[in-house]
Amino acid sequence: MKRKWFSVLDLAVLLTVLALSLGGFLWLRTRERAESVSVFCGDECVFTLAFEDVEEPVSHTLQTERGTLTLLIEKDGVCVTDAACPDGVCARTGKIARAGESIVCAPLGVVVVLSGDGTVDGVTG
Amino acid sequence: MKTNVKKLTRLALLCAAAIALSAFEGLFTPLLPPGAKAGLSNVVVMLAASTMGWLPTLTVVLFKAVFALLSRGAVSAAFSALGGLCSAILLLFLFRYGKLLGVFGISLLGAFTHSAAQLLLSYALYGAAIFAYAPVFLLLSVPSGLITAAALRATLALSSRRQHQGKERKI
Numbered sequence: 004m005k006r007k008w009f010s011v012l013d014l015a016v017l018l019t020v021l022a023l024s025l026g027g028f029l030w031l032r033t034r035e036r037a038e039s040v041s042v043f044c045g046d047e048c049v050f051t052l053a054f055e056d057v058e059e060p061v062s063h064t065l066q067t068e069r070g071t072l073t074l075l076i077e078k079d080g081v082c083v084t085d086a087a088c089p090d091g092v093c094a095r096t097g098k099i100a101r102a103g104e105s106i107v108c109a110p111l112g113v114v115v116v117l118s119g120d121g122t123v124d125g126v127t128g
Numbered sequence: 129m130k131t132n133v134k135k136l137t138r139l140a141l142l143c144a145a146a147i148a149l150s151a152f153e154g155l156f157t158p159l160l161p162p163g164a165k166a167g168l169s170n171v172v173v174m175l176a177a178s179t180m181g182w183l184p185t186l187t188v189v190l191f192k193a194v195f196a197l198l199s200r201g202a203v204s205a206a207f208s209a210l211g212g213l214c215s216a217i218l219l220l221f222l223f224r225y226g227k228l229l230g231v232f233g234i235s236l237l238g239a240f241t242h243s244a245a246q247l248l249l250s251y252a253l254y255g256a257a258i259f260a261y262a263p264v265f266l267l268l269s270v271p272s273g274l275i276t277a278a279a280l281r282a283t284l285a286l287s288s289r290r291q292h293q294g295k296e297r298k299i
């Protein structure tokens with residue numbers, strides 16, 4: 004028996020993956036407030052900072068193999084102020100503030116991610 | 129003896145193809161951390177898993193990991209090895225026993241497992257921050273699975289035409 008290209012079970016698998024991803028997106032939306040910022044360069048996490056430790060806006064410059072990228076971290080969000088990439092997409096993303104949001108600089112291979120602590124906004128304990 | 133040489137040659141070709149595709153992928157700088165790749169080189173793992181069995185498949189995975197180690201460092205190698213091993217084992221199992229699954233379903237499950245294993249490693253290395261990425265990362269296994277399945281089909285069709293069999297190889 005030759006294996007089919009696309010079977011009924013495949014459709015079930017596809018729908019399950021889509022449902023899992025969509026569920027993940029919705030779950031992230033419930034964690035409005037970002038608790039910390041993490042910066043990835045290539046495959047490695049090179050920088051992490053909790054927003055509660057930010058009193059005054061801090062500027063952080065990253066040296067990557069392909070150039071530098073400067074972040075401005077404020078009490079309520081992060082933006083890329085300057086980057087050595089040719090497209091400038093990361094700087095144009097603007098400020099991100101909610102858990103699950105990210106800024107991607109593809110040419111430099113840098114990704115800035117905001118994460119929450121898992122609690123829903125307003126629920127502290 | 130002759131068949132062994134033939135098998136070995138084919139395995140060497142597959143390893144070379146996997147490395148070439150990995151390098152090609154590397155040109156598209158990471159759009160997603162950490163170690164997320166479009167999974168083009170998974171085509172080769174699929175090909176090995178569907179037509180050649182356990183040992184050649186795991187050899188290809190190992191070659192990919194060594195290439196990642198040499199070109200991108202130890203962290204990338206760990207991502208490559210873990211994602212590769214988990215998906216390869218699942219692929220081998222499904223090609224053997226997943227009678228009701230189509231090529232696309234197997235490919236999708238392989239890509240999904242690849243991503244999920246890498247997410248778990250990211251979590252172990254970097255903590256919960258990585259879950260902000262999980263949905264996009266897992267969703268990407270859909271196009272990745274589609275592309276891999278289509279490429280596998282094209283490759284098999286081509287190779288069977290080469291052998292003048294006029295029909296596709298059974299997988």
Ligand SMILES: [Zn+2]
Pocket residue numbers: 086088090091092093094107108109110111
């Ligand atoms: Zn940029």
